Amino acid sequence: MNDDIGNAASGGATRGTLRQLPVTYSILDAQALAAFVEKAYAIGPPLSCELLLPSMNDTYLVTSADRRYVLRVYRASWRSAGEIAYELDLLTYLAARSVRVSVPIPALDGRQFQSLLAPEGTRHIALFTHAEGQPLSWDNADDCRQAGQLLAAIHAVSDDFVNLGTRAALGGGQLVDRPAAALEPFFAHRMQDWAYVTAFSAKLRDRLAELAPELNWGVCHGDFGGGNLTVDDTGPMAFDFDLCGPSWRAFDLAPIQMIAVSKKNPAIWDAFVRGYQERRPLAPADLTAATLFCPVHRLWRLGMQAEHAQEWGVVRLSDSVLDRELKAFRAWEAENGAR
């Protein structure tokens, strides 16, 4: 038996056995990426490259003799070239108007992103300036206020942003229907809970339809506050606009309200809103709607986990995770009325 195993690698098995199996996702070799960046971009060499975080996209830290950069390797079949162009154009547009964001660095061929052939298909890569400083801690009132100013600046400046690249509007279909559909198989053994999720998402949809006509619509970051802010002496900086797109601006406020709720510290929300309003007015309807977007944001994130389960593993949607999320939905309903 031992021989069977031992010999297979050295050619003991038939050709058929050794046909390469298709893969859904791969981790690219960091050294090979460094070599590619050295050739394709006007930075370094020599460069070192290290995987920081494999997630929705894979994030690498690239270091030259005097500077740090972030290299993002987009997942195959996650973002189209048009969607990426929209994100990168937006960042360039914002930075040109003095909004503090991490910006894409064009390659030597002038393009904002490059494309690599990975086993699972084409993967696009983009190189960004590194957001220096410490992760923004919501425990500091001044940081909260400045984060509010920064999001307001992103919203204000992007009002004039026009782009040919395609980004699906993050409306009710994308934010509620799509995640609910993706989650259905994970509730196959929890019929009662699934009935609850269906009814709850229908309520969210109805309420959204009711409020939508009054709400401000425009470019949103999509994940503002989700660990995508750093702060140094000169103030906060935002990065990772991978989830950006046109949506209700109140949707972008929701993650901060969720942070304030989970930390049981309403002062975070108050300071954030005050900062936001110092830079850009916020209508009472938008402010009120932020609460509705808290469970919407949660559902949206959960749906993304479901859509990527075959790359990440279904343990990310285990019963304990689903229990936690259902508890949060029910707590929100109890707090905010079941309208």
Next chain:
Amino acid sequence: MGLADPIPVIRSIVSPDALLDRVVQSYAIAPAVDCRLLKRGLNDTYLLTTQSGPYVVRVYRAWRSGEEIQYELDLLRHLSCRGVAVSVPIAAHGDRLALPITAPEGIRYLALFTYADGSRASWTDSENAYRMGSAAAAIHAASDDFTSTSSRTPLDLGYLIDAPLAAIRPFFANRPADWAYLEQFGGRLKNLAMRFVAEGLDWGVCHGDFGPKNIHRGSDGRLTTFDFDLCGPGWRAFDLGLMQWVAKDHKDEALWEAFLTGYAEIRPLSAADFASVPVFHAAAHLSSLGLFAENIGDWGAADMNDWLFDRELEFFRAWEAEHA
């Protein structure tokens, strides 16, 4: 390099559909209806659902050698024959326990296992803790006469202390004082361990990653142990040290006592073995840090951060204050 040249990869996730096809071709099992990725870890674990029930498919990482895998699978068969409740490998056509597959990063092996009945055993009731003690003892007792033509790297002080320290070192480049402490602590831990070894510690097959995360509890309360990927010859007190980590995290001495009672009823534990458990508990922390350090190319360096280092250093210092 252009689009035409594929970029090298260090790790891939095999498509669950392709895996299902391969398993159906290679094993005499009931028709399979679904295959999904359960989790990505040291290896990739898939849940295969068939008309006659669930199985687990493991796709080993490219660096795990055929010989190491054979040792693990031989051990599981041996334990199962002796009546120990473990998830067992199923032989493919041709009686092979592991099948090679070609992945972009190289040859990997897949193995099909019986599904450990039930769901994760919780470390919150003394009945479970008692049964976990019995399970560890049963594995140790039944493996005393295990022999395999394959071998495994021993879980010795090189594996538990020296190799992890070497892997961790680069991450402490900007914390020289902490590194000096950690290196000296490793030396002191080795001395303590060697003193126990000189007294005579029980040595034999260990699970190597024993704990509730690798144990399922069925509806009848019976436990089944799985994931022996980190097994090897070692000091049995190391398996207990891994469990003490869980017990200390939960701060419930009664559960730890129940675990030890469950163990001792199946198999005696010498005074030296018992007294050495905290040393292996500390060594488990070190080897776990080393495992993270060795896998950042795949898991990312973001988790190897000051928060983790502060927490672990605090543990080591508190441990020394209590035991030195």
